[in-house]
Amino acid sequence: MARxxxxxxxxxxxxxxxxxxxxxxxxxxxxxxxxxxxQLLSLLMFSGGSxxxxxxxxxxxxxxxxxxxxxxxxxxxxxNGFYALQMKPLLEPLGFKTPVAAQLTIDESTGVxxxxxxxxxxxxxxxxxxxxxxxxxxxxxxxxxxxxxxLADPSVYGLxxxxxxxxxxxxWPRLKQRQPLIVxxxxxxxxxxxxxxxxxxxxxxLAAVTALVIGGLNLFKSTTQAGDR
Amino acid sequence: MTLTIAILLASAAVYSWKFFxxxxxxxxxxxxxxxxxxxxxxxxxxxxxxxxxALTKGSEIQLDARVPSLLVAAVLLRFKAPFLVVxxxxxxxxxxxxxxxx
Numbered sequence: 001m002a003r004x005x006x007x008x009x010x011x012x013x014x015x016x017x018x019x020x021x022x023x024x025x026x027x028x029x030x031x032x033x034x035x036x037x038x039q040l041l042s043l044l045m046f047s048g049g050s051x052x053x054x055x056x057x058x059x060x061x062x063x064x065x066x067x068x069x070x071x072x073x074x075x076x077x078x079x080n081g082f083y084a085l086q087m088k089p090l091l092e093p094l095g096f097k098t099p100v101a102a103q104l105t106i107d108e109s110t111g112v113x114x115x116x117x118x119x120x121x122x123x124x125x126x127x128x129x130x131x132x133x134x135x136x137x138x139x140x141x142x143x144x145x146x147x148x149x150x151l152a153d154p155s156v157y158g159l160x161x162x163x164x165x166x167x168x169x170x171x172w173p174r175l176k177q178r179q180p181l182i183v184x185x186x187x188x189x190x191x192x193x194x195x196x197x198x199x200x201x202x203x204x205x206l207a208a209v210t211a212l213v214i215g216g217l218n219l220f221k222s223t224t225q226a227g228d229r
Numbered sequence: 230m231t232l233t234i235a236i237l238l239a240s241a242a243v244y245s246w247k248f249f250x251x252x253x254x255x256x257x258x259x260x261x262x263x264x265x266x267x268x269x270x271x272x273x274x275x276x277x278x279x280x281x282x283a284l285t286k287g288s289e290i291q292l293d294a295r296v297p298s299l300l301v302a303a304v305l306l307r308f309k310a311p312f313l314v315v316x317x318x319x320x321x322x323x324x325x326x327x328x329x330x331x
Contacts, residue, residue, distance in 0.1 A: 049278065082271070084247050084250020158323030160282065161319045191281050193290075207274070212270070215262070215269040
């Protein structure tokens, strides 16, 4: 992928994710947080899934549910740790930039970075996407919080569908072999089927177990193994 | 506990995962099995997020305009459409279908 394509992709991901920040800001205010608390979540937590989980629990349970809100945000954030694990060797040397890289280690930055063909583009993709998402996510969180509940339902604008398509687009380049294809299918199935019966965030974590089982036991191995990612 | 303190605690908890991943020793990552499982974990999590985003609402499974919208996105990806085109097309298809009451 050419350098310009990396830039375009990073910016595209930043804008698409940022647009979803409008609905986060609006939903957060309607959940009972004020504008500054909403902004604090986007600045400091900076992980969409965890943020939506936090305000979702607060919206349904109020102040009594704060421990549960913290726990669900934390559980949903565990995948960022795995992304960090994967990004570390790809970004080195990091040095003093490590705390910043850590904060920018999210679905989108890891997704764009690991879709690149070489080291320079991987690094460029990570930093550009992380920065673009941070800027757009935070500024549009603020805009959404100001707009209040007027835009509270993202489905009216198709933004919920856009978010699903964004995840699919990040997933697409990784599905060239049989093993990741089977992992993706199993994970999607498990996450959806378990959603009605388990607390928010847990089905996604359990879906990740498919990677541990299929990868760990090396099931469904493809015949072509060279340079797989 | 006030709401603001809860926000700070939850943010620190989420950040701890992100930072921890960068502290794990090098040797741990050089094992092919670890890097392979880590790559598959990304696939599993992205796929689970996509599926819950497309097929659930709150704690319920719900099939609506998001499904055809995601299929359109898949077709566009199959023909190597740029990321932004895919995302905007998905939003447009869902919004349009909802206008017609789907």
